[in-house]
Amino acid sequence: MGIQSLNTPAALIDVGRMRHNIHRMQSKLDKFGVGFRPHVKTTKCKNVVEAQIAAGAQGITVSTLKEAEQFFEAGIRDIVYAVGMVPTKLGQALALRRKGCDLKIVADSLQAAKAIADFGREQEERFEVWIEVDVDGHRSGIQVEDDLLIDVGRALVEGGMALGGVLAHAGSSYEYNTKEALVKMAEQERSLTVRAAERLRSAGFPCPVVSIGSTPTALSAENLEGVTEVRAGVYVLFDLVMHNVGVCEISDIALSVLTTVIGHQEEKGWAIIDAGWMAMSRDRGTQQQTHDFGYGQVCAEDGQVLGDYVMTGANQEHGIVSRVNSTDTNIAEKFPIGMRLRIVPNHACATGAQHPEYHAVEEDGSVETWPRFYGW
Amino acid sequence: MGIQSLNTPAALIDVGRMRHNIHRMQSKLDKFGVGFRPHVKTTKCKNVVEAQIAAGAQGITVSTLKEAEQFFEAGIRDIVYAVGMVPTKLGQALALRRKGCDLKIVADSLQAAKAIADFGREQEERFEVWIEVDVDGHRSGIQVEDDLLIDVGRALVEGGMALGGVLAHAGSSYEYNTKEALVKMAEQERSLTVRAAERLRSAGFPCPVVSIGSTPTALSAENLEGVTEVRAGVYVLFDLVMHNVGVCEISDIALSVLTTVIGHQEEKGWAIIDAGWMAMSRDRGTQQQTHDFGYGQVCAEDGQVLGDYVMTGANQEHGIVSRVNSTDTNIAEKFPIGMRLRIVPNHACATGAQHPEYHAVEEDGSVETWPRFYGW
Numbered sequence: 001m002g003i004q005s006l007n008t009p010a011a012l013i014d015v016g017r018m019r020h021n022i023h024r025m026q027s028k029l030d031k032f033g034v035g036f037r038p039h040v041k042t043t044k045c046k047n048v049v050e051a052q053i054a055a056g057a058q059g060i061t062v063s064t065l066k067e068a069e070q071f072f073e074a075g076i077r078d079i080v081y082a083v084g085m086v087p088t089k090l091g092q093a094l095a096l097r098r099k100g101c102d103l104k105i106v107a108d109s110l111q112a113a114k115a116i117a118d119f120g121r122e123q124e125e126r127f128e129v130w131i132e133v134d135v136d137g138h139r140s141g142i143q144v145e146d147d148l149l150i151d152v153g154r155a156l157v158e159g160g161m162a163l164g165g166v167l168a169h170a171g172s173s174y175e176y177n178t179k180e181a182l183v184k185m186a187e188q189e190r191s192l193t194v195r196a197a198e199r200l201r202s203a204g205f206p207c208p209v210v211s212i213g214s215t216p217t218a219l220s221a222e223n224l225e226g227v228t229e230v231r232a233g234v235y236v237l238f239d240l241v242m243h244n245v246g247v248c249e250i251s252d253i254a255l256s257v258l259t260t261v262i263g264h265q266e267e268k269g270w271a272i273i274d275a276g277w278m279a280m281s282r283d284r285g286t287q288q289q290t291h292d293f294g295y296g297q298v299c300a301e302d303g304q305v306l307g308d309y310v311m312t313g314a315n316q317e318h319g320i321v322s323r324v325n326s327t328d329t330n331i332a333e334k335f336p337i338g339m340r341l342r343i344v345p346n347h348a349c350a351t352g353a354q355h356p357e358y359h360a361v362e363e364d365g366s367v368e369t370w371p372r373f374y375g376w
Numbered sequence: 377m378g379i380q381s382l383n384t385p386a387a388l389i390d391v392g393r394m395r396h397n398i399h400r401m402q403s404k405l406d407k408f409g410v411g412f413r414p415h416v417k418t419t420k421c422k423n424v425v426e427a428q429i430a431a432g433a434q435g436i437t438v439s440t441l442k443e444a445e446q447f448f449e450a451g452i453r454d455i456v457y458a459v460g461m462v463p464t465k466l467g468q469a470l471a472l473r474r475k476g477c478d479l480k481i482v483a484d485s486l487q488a489a490k491a492i493a494d495f496g497r498e499q500e501e502r503f504e505v506w507i508e509v510d511v512d513g514h515r516s517g518i519q520v521e522d523d524l525l526i527d528v529g530r531a532l533v534e535g536g537m538a539l540g541g542v543l544a545h546a547g548s549s550y551e552y553n554t555k556e557a558l559v560k561m562a563e564q565e566r567s568l569t570v571r572a573a574e575r576l577r578s579a580g581f582p583c584p585v586v587s588i589g590s591t592p593t594a595l596s597a598e599n600l601e602g603v604t605e606v607r608a609g610v611y612v613l614f615d616l617v618m619h620n621v622g623v624c625e626i627s628d629i630a631l632s633v634l635t636t637v638i639g640h641q642e643e644k645g646w647a648i649i650d651a652g653w654m655a656m657s658r659d660r661g662t663q664q665q666t667h668d669f670g671y672g673q674v675c676a677e678d679g680q681v682l683g684d685y686v687m688t689g690a691n692q693e694h695g696i697v698s699r700v701n702s703t704d705t706n707i708a709e710k711f712p713i714g715m716r717l718r719i720v721p722n723h724a725c726a727t728g729a730q731h732p733e734y735h736a737v738e739e740d741g742s743v744e745t746w747p748r749f750y751g752w
Contacts, residue, residue: 084638262460282658317439356751375732
């Protein structure tokens with residue numbers, strides 16, 4: 001059974017491309033001698049994560065405790081929950097650890113560190129906690145030179161918890177698109193996180209793990225001295241945002257949405273397709289980048305990129321396909337009703353999240369269903 | 377059990393507000409003596425749709441055949457699939473009709489009409505087809521004065537199918553924000569769709585149904601002469617886009633996302649919350665409107681609107697809450713770690729789609745889980 005038998009819209013994974021992407025990241029990090037801990041939030045799919053582990057990944061990163069629960073059930077023990085812990089979620093984290101999951105949790109405030117330590121002592125559980133540091137002003141984390149870093153380390157250690165390490169994510173790397181800028185951001189992420197670990201060690205606290213990562217910095221780093229592991233997520237499938245950042249070709253992108261032409265507005269040069277924002281997500285991540293792909297790049301059913309045809313508009317279950325640079329008044333002839341197309345998405349994490357399953361297309365054209373989960 | 381017991385993020389429906397919204401729409405349309413056929417794509421939730429039917433809705437509109445299947449199983453027979461039919465989906469539509477579902481399908485091209493008629497004759501099934509007309513250049517549909525309208529009608533009738541009626545959706549009504557403009561657009565939607573029905577009848581074809589609708593036009597229409605039924609979806613929950621359009625107050629919005637504060641960047645005036653775009657969707661529908669609410673309006677846990685605090689940024693599982701007009705450097709004090717907030721969304725259809733279930737909050741504070749489905 002090939003993709004011809006699929007109903008549309010459907011999320012396709014090109015398995016050959018996916019394996020290539022996995023190999024590329026793993027072999028790079030192997031050369032540097034650092035561990036690799038993929039972020040599974042991109043796919044939430046056991047089949048994909050098994051391929052990442054088989055290739056050499058040493059554990060996983062999760063963005064929700066549900067991901068931790070699901071992948072622990074699938075046999076993965078070494079898990080970092082890379083979102084700041086709050087008191088109300090400690091019970092869920094404890095339950096996972098009690099079942100044998102080697103779950104690491106994260107704190108970036110004194111209040112959270114104390115809450116974890118208080119709860120841990122009360123429950124006689126020595127949580128392993130990683131301290132999040134801010135390397136680029138992007139989102140969360142403690143400033144590396146702030147005394148708060150040492151205070152949080154002390155609160156954890158004196159509170160009886162295990163200070164497992166420091167963790168950073170250079171999320172602002174998504175805003176660059178030159179090799180030079182990415183190398184520089186990768187070095188900034190590395191050096192600041194290593195510096196945070198050194199500050200903690202100088203203060204007398206153990207800090208075995210130095211964990212950094214984002215897809216752009218992981219693929220651009222030229223030096224990983226002092227780093228023990230790297231995290232990255234979207235590299236496994238890639239997307240148009242990563243293409244604009246400059247870390248993949250469109251031909252590396254392993255995710256696309258199969259869709260059917262359902263109508264036209266010929267004078268406007270529009271083909272209407274059955275993939276709307278429900279199938280693509282509302283992510284317009286390329287809007288602020290050098291090349292705006294609308295809601296995605298249009299390809300033929302076999303994956304061939306179709307020039308400057310993009311998905312220019314989206315309602316819930318209707319998409320509009322048109323040319324960027326001119327009006328194609330022959331669009332009804334080019335894309336007749338019933339014709340199938342593939343749309344390559346802006347953001348693989350967001351598009352995948354709209355689908356209950358991927359359809360994994362092997363190099364011989366055969367298709368397998370790979371379920372994914374959602375929710376919290 | 378109240379909302380205190382819920383994990384975050386969680387999608388809440390304020391049941392009192394929802395009932396009020398249902399009553400408002402139904403009673404308006406009852407006064408005009410026209411049928412009401414809510415669009416269930418907004419919630420994909422049996423509990424919500426049962427409340428709409430109980431209030432007087434005569435059937436439903438769906439955007440996918442999965443919605444048709446799910447709601448037919450839930451006992452609803454009278455269903456319109458309001459997306460242009462393509463040959464590959466006819467088998468699925470046939471299966472539903474054979475089970476007893478009174479499924480109506482839609483065509484807006486000669487090619488689709490002929491494919492339906494050919495398949496119908498082959499299968500000895502007289503499909504009921506509605507012709508989609510374009511009343512505002514928004515998306516799909518045949519131009520009302522185009523000869524194609526008559527040709528499609530003829531292809532259906534002579535092909536042995538039932539020409540059930542005409543259908544239009546004034547989707548461009550979302551772009552207006554004055555009573556005058558909405559009344560005018562509602563009248564345009566009505567008059568053009570009625571004209572399409574008259575053209576078909578003059579050509580000798582039956583056209584019993586005249587179906588129009590969108591939430592803004594349905595709530596603004598002052599004349600529904602010639603219309604037999606109205607469709608609308610988002611009115612049941614409302615959202616910030618509808619607030620900006622001017623058809624609801626923020627206090628009418630029945631959907632919000634419960635979230636927990638997980639950290640701060642005090643110098644920036646940021647509180648970090650555990651609702652990112654995965655919980656809110658990437659929908660930035662208010663960005664081009666008069667009031668940009670970012671990813672949503674921040675409210676207290678009890679629903680009280682908190683001035684100009686909005687969700688200004690979103691990563692997958694992290695949101696950034698800040699003031700629009702100034703930097704609140706006391707934000708860590710105002711919104712301490714562990715505090716719960718509610719975020720009112722831009723677009724109820726998109727936010728709901730991110731959640732496996734709603735938590736329905738009754739006026740006495742009790743909470744019930746209302747499952748919803750997704751996928752195709």
